[in-house]
Amino acid sequence: MIKTEKTLDMAKTIKVRVEGMTCNHCKMNVERNLSQIEGIGEVVAxxxxxxxxxxxxxxxxxxxxxxxxxxxxxxxxx
Structure with a gap:
């Protein structure tokens, strides 16, 4: 499936690449900050x-x- 929109609706799950995470603290930092964005329910780094x-x-x-x-x-x- 090709995604052409920058906004996805209706309980979607996406996977993105994030470089620079090297430890559990990085993991928690990314998860905590992304989960604060409105509309995001779950984040697993x-x-x-x-x-x-x-x-x-x-x-x-x-x-x-x-x-x-x-x-x-x-x-x-x-």
């Missing part, structure tokens, strides 16, 4: 694979990108 799985009713990729970068990590997209 995996520093070993540079992946973050995000589930929510309204997932705004631009907000995810800006949040990830504002806390010092590199957002690499879906």
């Amino acid at each position: 995996d520093p070993d694979h540079n992946e973050v799985v995000i589930t929510g009713d309204h997932v705004d990729l631009e907000k995810i990108k800006s949040t990830v970068e504002s806390i010092g990590y590199s957002y690499k997209g879906e």
